[in-house]
Amino acid sequence: MVIRHLLLSFALAAICAGPVLSNELRAPEEVLSDLIEKNESSYLTQSEQNIMMMPDNAALWLADEGKALFYEQRGPNNVSLETCDLGKGPGVLEGAYVELPRYFADTGRVMDLESRLVYCLTTIQGFADDDPTVSTRHGSSSDMMKLQTFIAAQSSGYAWNPPMEHPLEKAMRDAGEVLFYRRAGTSDFSCGTCHAATGKRIRASVLPDINRPEEWTKAISWPAYRVGQQNVRSSQHRVRGCYWQMRQPESIAGSDAAIALMSYWTDAARGQPSILPDKKR
Numbered sequence: 001m002v003i004r005h006l007l008l009s010f011a012l013a014a015i016c017a018g019p020v021l022s023n024e025l026r027a028p029e030e031v032l033s034d035l036i037e038k039n040e041s042s043y044l045t046q047s048e049q050n051i052m053m054m055p056d057n058a059a060l061w062l063a064d065e066g067k068a069l070f071y072e073q074r075g076p077n078n079v080s081l082e083t084c085d086l087g088k089g090p091g092v093l094e095g096a097y098v099e100l101p102r103y104f105a106d107t108g109r110v111m112d113l114e115s116r117l118v119y120c121l122t123t124i125q126g127f128a129d130d131d132p133t134v135s136t137r138h139g140s141s142s143d144m145m146k147l148q149t150f151i152a153a154q155s156s157g158y159a160w161n162p163p164m165e166h167p168l169e170k171a172m173r174d175a176g177e178v179l180f181y182r183r184a185g186t187s188d189f190s191c192g193t194c195h196a197a198t199g200k201r202i203r204a205s206v207l208p209d210i211n212r213p214e215e216w217t218k219a220i221s222w223p224a225y226r227v228g229q230q231n232v233r234s235s236q237h238r239v240r241g242c243y244w245q246m247r248q249p250e251s252i253a254g255s256d257a258a259i260a261l262m263s264y265w266t267d268a269a270r271g272q273p274s275i276l277p278d279k280k281r
């Protein structure tokens, strides 16, 4: 009886504790080679050349430039971004990105990295919405990509762990799931048409499967340097690109729909280590 009791409490403790989440900074190439070693995935291994070039990823320079921007006194208010709260307290960057999107009480919204940065740039530094620092969202030469790459890199190796405590966090994740599987447009595609089975390909591209967290973690590891575009790209840029691929209306960066999709896709990689910045085809 006592033994049975003990076994039961061990089992319960194991269930309640859940998986042990990694929370240590690691080089992106190290995280990726570890994932490849532990999992059979043609998506993870598809570009040997990219893997070889990861230690020289051009996105790493962008992260350095982003660091300088983050701590520089800038904007009409001439202050740094050190009081920017990305969810773990003002100026706390390590491990912050893997816990986004999350609910912020000061705006009453669930925000992703990009929308939170916009909030900090405009409220703390006083930049206007149409200042290029805020309005230019894409391309390696934009402040936005430099800042995002620096901030995200402070989570490399940390396990994705978006909070699901606030009702809006759960609602956004659930809305994202509906959006992901919603078929529409002239081709009747959903995201799931291409990303919900293992080993699907479009010509040479192997498509990541959202049902396999160990490969999906690479899929959502943005910012990433896209070799084919010679630019560092963001999650918002990827969402926009995939809607374009489906021939559906363009998604709007910072909209609840785009953030909901990211809440769902980050939750799907929960527990797996992030690769930041990543390098992709």
Ligand code: HEC
Pocket: 180, 189, 190, 191, 192, 193, 194, 195, 202, 205, 207, 208, 218, 219, 220, 238, 239, 242, 243, 245, 246, 261, 280, 281
């Ligand atoms: C017609 C098939 C197709 C559909 C539908 C599609 N995607 Fe993609 N997706 C791709 C391809 C192809 C790539 C890889 C691009 C490349 O390798 O150049 C990709 C890449 C991605 C990536 C990054 C992985 C990587 O290796 O670059 C994510 C994340 C993603 N898609 C999410 C989505 C979401 C979310 C939707 C729905 C809004 C969606 N996709 C709809 C084909 C599709």
